[in-house]
Amino acid sequence: MRHQPAVTATVLTTIIFWTIGHANAVPRSKPNQIQYEYVAPKNPAHQPIHDQMKQGRALEHLQELLGPLRLPYPLTIKVTGCDGAPNAFYNDEVVTVCYEMLADILKSAPAHDLPGGLSRADTILGPVLAIFLHETGHAVFNMLQIPVLGREEDAADQFAAYVMLKLGKDEARRLILGTAYHHSLQMPGQQVTLPIQLLSNEHSTPAQRAFNILCIGYGADEKLFADVVEKNYLPKGRAEVCAGEYDDLNFAMTKLIGPHIDKRLARKFHEVWARTVSARRANLARQ
Numbered sequence: 001m002r003h004q005p006a007v008t009a010t011v012l013t014t015i016i017f018w019t020i021g022h023a024n025a026v027p028r029s030k031p032n033q034i035q036y037e038y039v040a041p042k043n044p045a046h047q048p049i050h051d052q053m054k055q056g057r058a059l060e061h062l063q064e065l066l067g068p069l070r071l072p073y074p075l076t077i078k079v080t081g082c083d084g085a086p087n088a089f090y091n092d093e094v095v096t097v098c099y100e101m102l103a104d105i106l107k108s109a110p111a112h113d114l115p116g117g118l119s120r121a122d123t124i125l126g127p128v129l130a131i132f133l134h135e136t137g138h139a140v141f142n143m144l145q146i147p148v149l150g151r152e153e154d155a156a157d158q159f160a161a162y163v164m165l166k167l168g169k170d171e172a173r174r175l176i177l178g179t180a181y182h183h184s185l186q187m188p189g190q191q192v193t194l195p196i197q198l199l200s201n202e203h204s205t206p207a208q209r210a211f212n213i214l215c216i217g218y219g220a221d222e223k224l225f226a227d228v229v230e231k232n233y234l235p236k237g238r239a240e241v242c243a244g245e246y247d248d249l250n251f252a253m254t255k256l257i258g259p260h261i262d263k264r265l266a267r268k269f270h271e272v273w274a275r276t277v278s279a280r281r282a283n284l285a286r287q
């Protein structure tokens with residue numbers, strides 16, 4: 001027992017040492033921390049996707065778009081082949097989007113523009129941007145140690161929808177409808193039968209993800225997305241609570257993510273997207 005004070009002092013010294021050491025080891029957050037990598041595809045079928053993204057400077061534009069994020073470490077955004085798995089994930093400061101997933105989106109896009117003003121390009125650009133932003137959401141939660149209530153997969157979808165809404169009304173509408181369209185393709189029809197195990201997945205079902213992103217859009221701007229409810233893409237019962245859902249999201253993003261945004265760079269956010277999107281949309285329409 002007599003030795004205890006000495007032991008406690010040693011423990012305290014150790015704790016203080018490590019605390020100071022740790023604090024010194026964590027670099028200060030700063031903007032322009034996005035890096036990128038186009039990995040050469042192993043599957044020749046993915047070469048056109050790689051070439052088109054590289055020629056169109058897709059990752060360079062994402063780098064600029066996400067530049068306002070203040071991060072303690074660099075975040076790499078990478079496109080690569082995944083041996084046949086259509087996947088996207090975040091791990092150890094790297095967002096990986098597989099060519100297989102991008103190929104699936106291209107393949108499932110409609111051949112022509114859709115009625116209601118949604119272009120073929122929107123049905124590609126929307127879900128592709130949604131994937132990059134969803135994974136960036138995971139990266140932000142992890143790298144900035146943002147507490148997440150509820151399921152992180154839903155939170156990452158909400159992060160993506162919120163960022164899309166900052167791209168200007170017309171773009172936000174196109175991208176959100178395009179993303180919802182892509183989700184709805186994966187669960188077509190009014191009645192669905194699915195293995196019960198699918199409901200245990202950490203992701204919401206594609207239909208729920210479609211309703212959720214439409215709800216965030218409608219909650220943010222009831223006029224811009226009015227037709228979504230009129231056409232019953234988003235049922236009235238859900239639509240009634242969307243303003244509240246958007247308020248919750250806006251509060252969380254402002255309070256938790258807002259302090260990590262470089263406000264000076266963020267003012268150019270809309271302009272960066274607007275400068276690059278027309279050429280990309282024209283390219284996608286031609287395919």
Ligand SMILES: [Zn+2]
Nearest residue numbers: 134138153156
């Ligand atoms: Zn996810």
